[in-house]
Amino acid sequence: MSKPEEYDLVVLGSGEPGKYLAWTFAARGQRAVVIERKYIGGSCPNIACLPSKNIIHSAKVASYFHRSAEFGITAGEWKIDMAAVRERKRKMVEGLVQVHLGKFKSSGAELVMGHGRFTGPKTVEVALRDGGTRVFHGTNVIINTGSRAKIDATPGLKDANPLTHIEALELDRVPEHLIVLGGGYIGLELAQAFRRFGSRVTVVERNSALVHREDADVSEAMEQLFRDEGIAVSTDTVLDRVTGTSGQAVQLHAKRARAEVVIEGTHLLAAAGRTPNTAGIGLETAGVELDARGSVKVDDHLRTTAEGVWAVGDCAGSPQFTHIGFDDFRIVRDNLSGGHRVTTGRQVPSCMFTDPELARIGLSEREAKERGIAYRLAKIPMGQVLRTQTLSETRGFFKALIEKDGDRVLGFTAFGVEAGEVMAVVQTAMSAGLPYTALRDMVLTHPTIAEGLIILFSAVTPKT
Structure with missing residues (x-):
C-alpha cells in the first residue's frame, strides 16, 4: 500500500x-x-x-x-x-x-x-x-x-427486481398498476404522484394504519385522502412471498385479517424502510x-x-x-472548532410532501400520552382558514398541544395546504420559548394560511 x-x-x-x-x-x-x-x-x-x-x-x-x-x-x-x-x-x-x-x-x-x-x-x-x-x-x-432502500428477506422480493425511489424517479412511462410496499414518507408521496399521472395504485402496509406512528386522526385523514383519489389501501397486510417481475407482472402473496390474499400489479415499489x-x-x-x-x-x-x-x-x-x-x-x-454542541434535545421537524402536506414539530398526542405529559388540545378544520376557501383546498386540520398548567406549545401538527410553511412559524415560536398567546395575538396577513394560527390558538381551553 x-x-x-x-x-x-x-x-x-x-x-x-x-x-x-x-x-x-x-x-x-x-x-x-x-x-x-x-x-x-x-x-x-x-x-x-x-x-x-x-x-x-x-x-x-x-x-x-x-x-x-x-x-x-x-x-x-x-x-x-x-x-x-x-x-x-x-x-x-x-x-x-x-x-x-x-x-x-x-x-x-x-x-x-x-x-x-x-x-x-x-x-x-x-x-x-x-x-x-x-x-x-x-x-x-x-x-x-x-x-x-431496504429490500428485506421476504421470499421472492429481491428476485422480483422491485423499484426503489431511485428507479421510480427515472421511469419514462406511467406504470399500469403500481404496488407500493410501505405506508411511510417515500411510499405515500410517490403513490399519490403516480396515481395523479394515471397509474392504478395499491399501497400495502403491514401495520394497522398509514403513517402508523402518527396520531389516529392523522392516519385516518391520510387514508381518506388516498381513497378519495382512487388509491387502494391495504393495511394489516403481512407479506409472505412475491412472484413475478416488476415492470411486467408481479404478485404479492400476503395475509390480511388471517385470510390469504394476492395483490397483482405491473410494477412494485419497495418503500418499507431504509x-x-x-x-x-x-x-x-x-x-x-x-x-x-x-x-x-x-x-x-x-x-x-x-x-x-x-x-x-x-x-x-x-x-x-x-x-x-x-x-x-x-x-x-x-x-x-473547540465548542460543545450535542444532538440531545434538538427539534426534529418533519414534512411529508403529499398533497396536502403533513407537517409536525414537537409532541404528538400519542407521544404525550406515552410519556405521561398532560396537555390541552386545540384543533380546527382547515376549512375555517379562509384562504383555503379561495384555493378550494379545505381538506385537513391544524392541531396544537399546550402544556396543561402553562402556556408553552408542546407540539403542532398540520395536515393541509402549505402545512410545512406554517409549521415553521410555530417552530420559531417554540424555539424562542414564546407562549401560545403570542401567536394567538399576532397580527398576521389576511388572507394567508398562517392566519389560521390565530383561530387555532384562540381555541385553546383555559387553564383549570
Whole structure:
C-alpha cells in the first residue's frame, strides 16, 4: 500500500453534513477531501428529496388538469408525457450538481470520485473511478455514507427486481398498476404522484394504519385522502412471498385479517424502510463499532468509538432528514472548532410532501400520552382558514398541544395546504420559548394560511 496522503479532514461520502464540513474547513485553509462513490452532493439533490419533489410538483399540476372544471376551465385534450416529466427533473439535478462542483472549487475542498474503505485507524483507501488507488490519512475523518432502500428477506422480493425511489424517479412511462410496499414518507408521496399521472395504485402496509406512528386522526385523514383519489389501501397486510417481475407482472402473496390474499400489479415499489450504508467499508479495521441496527455507534457529540472519527447523517442513526444532516454538520463543525454542541434535545421537524402536506414539530398526542405529559388540545378544520376557501383546498386540520398548567406549545401538527410553511412559524415560536398567546395575538396577513394560527390558538381551553 502506498504512503497515505495527509489531510486535516477526510470525508467519506458527499452528502449534506459531510460536504458542508469539507467546504467550511477548506475555506478556513485546512486540507479537506471528500470521497464520493457516485452522487456528487449525496442523495438529496440527485435521487431523493429534491428530485422527488420535482416529480411530485409535476403530479400536482396534473391534478389541476383533472380538476379544471372545478375552477371554471375547460382543459381539452391532454396527456402525461413521463419522458418529459423525467427530463424536467434531470435538468434540475444537472444544475444542482454544477452548483456543488462550484462549491468544491470555490472552497478549495478536493472531490475524489471512487469507492473508499478504511484500511486502518483514520486511514481510507480509495479505488478511483477512473482507475488506480489513493490512500488518505486524516487528522479527523467523517463517515457520511448515508442509507439505502431496504429490500428485506421476504421470499421472492429481491428476485422480483422491485423499484426503489431511485428507479421510480427515472421511469419514462406511467406504470399500469403500481404496488407500493410501505405506508411511510417515500411510499405515500410517490403513490399519490403516480396515481395523479394515471397509474392504478395499491399501497400495502403491514401495520394497522398509514403513517402508523402518527396520531389516529392523522392516519385516518391520510387514508381518506388516498381513497378519495382512487388509491387502494391495504393495511394489516403481512407479506409472505412475491412472484413475478416488476415492470411486467408481479404478485404479492400476503395475509390480511388471517385470510390469504394476492395483490397483482405491473410494477412494485419497495418503500418499507431504509438501512445504513455501513457494510463493506472496513469500519472494523478503524475501530468503529456499529449498533444493533447497523448504524455507526456515536455519542451525543457524533463521535464514534474511534478517536478522531466522527459519523453524521443517516449512517449514524440520525433522523433521516436532510435538515437533520445539516444540523449534524453544525454539531461536528462546532465541536471540531473547540465548542460543545450535542444532538440531545434538538427539534426534529418533519414534512411529508403529499398533497396536502403533513407537517409536525414537537409532541404528538400519542407521544404525550406515552410519556405521561398532560396537555390541552386545540384543533380546527382547515376549512375555517379562509384562504383555503379561495384555493378550494379545505381538506385537513391544524392541531396544537399546550402544556396543561402553562402556556408553552408542546407540539403542532398540520395536515393541509402549505402545512410545512406554517409549521415553521410555530417552530420559531417554540424555539424562542414564546407562549401560545403570542401567536394567538399576532397580527398576521389576511388572507394567508398562517392566519389560521390565530383561530387555532384562540381555541385553546383555559387553564383549570
